[in-house]
Amino acid sequence: MKIAITGKGGAGKTTLSVYIARFIAEQSRDVYLIDADPDANAALALGLNNSEGPLSLADLNDVIKERTGAESGYGGFFTLNPRVDDIPGKYSIDVDGVRLLRTGRLKKGGSGCFCPENAFLSSVVSHMFFGSNAWVILDMEAGIEHLGRATAQGVDAMLVVVEPGKRSIQTAHDVAGLADDIGVSQVGAVINKVRGTEAEEIKELLQPVPVLAQIPYEDDVFRADMRGECAYKGTETQREIVADLINKMESLNK
Ligand SMILES: Nc1ncnc2c1ncn2[C@@H]1O[C@H](COP(=O)(O)OP(=O)(O)O)[C@@H](O)[C@H]1O
Numbered sequence: 001m002k003i004a005i006t007g008k009g010g011a012g013k014t015t016l017s018v019y020i021a022r023f024i025a026e027q028s029r030d031v032y033l034i035d036a037d038p039d040a041n042a043a044l045a046l047g048l049n050n051s052e053g054p055l056s057l058a059d060l061n062d063v064i065k066e067r068t069g070a071e072s073g074y075g076g077f078f079t080l081n082p083r084v085d086d087i088p089g090k091y092s093i094d095v096d097g098v099r100l101l102r103t104g105r106l107k108k109g110g111s112g113c114f115c116p117e118n119a120f121l122s123s124v125v126s127h128m129f130f131g132s133n134a135w136v137i138l139d140m141e142a143g144i145e146h147l148g149r150a151t152a153q154g155v156d157a158m159l160v161v162v163e164p165g166k167r168s169i170q171t172a173h174d175v176a177g178l179a180d181d182i183g184v185s186q187v188g189a190v191i192n193k194v195r196g197t198e199a200e201e202i203k204e205l206l207q208p209v210p211v212l213a214q215i216p217y218e219d220d221v222f223r224a225d226m227r228g229e230c231a232y233k234g235t236e237t238q239r240e241i242v243a244d245l246i247n248k249m250e251s252l253n254k
């Protein structure tokens, strides 16, 4: 599956991305986690130090120039379809079976911004969505416009992580609207940090966005973050939550 994960900052996008990626890796299946949040921290969430994370693709200036042909003096012409098939292998790092890639910051301007960096990055994401059998988890920000229609067609499920609170719910509705604009219909919410009985009320408020999973607030998750450890420990509860979520995502595509 190709899964895009969005939601308000702090809601738990990276935590959920890591849960799914680690669960898939546990089963010895190929999985890429693409850290596409400008505030990149998926490496930390997998338990690495900051310095051990992968390079940002957006910073590969020489590679971007070489592949897109965007040399200065070319009058601004460059290819929108650079060759990128070798990039995920070369620039991802393996963290216990999860291949981590980091896009780095996209140039402002959304899908309407045609610059070599964005052409390169969206080609990498497209290549992974359409040209690879691996599972791909895209840890995004709430703004999903830059995903672009063409790339969005490759998304099997777009998850919006919601933490209890009106602002997070509003973001979920915004994301669902944006998803519709770019042609993604398989949108579902994951309610995270559930402490009590609030989930039912949140479910109501999220309609028509279906709720595909609920994740309880756990001190262990918070503490793992404090210690710089991976919050996914492969506990029975964590496995059940992710397995059930994957089933629900698969049924979105039926
Ligand atoms: N289920 C949970 N229980 C407790 N703390 C959580 C849970 N999910 C996320 N957190 C904590 O919330 C913070 C934000 O999570 P993170 O996944 O980084 O959010 P995002 O990627 O959406 O910005 C982190 O400190 C994380 O450890």
Ligand SMILES: [Mg+2]
Residues within 6 Å of the ligand: 013, 014, 015, 037, 039, 041, 042
């Ligand atoms: Mg994050």
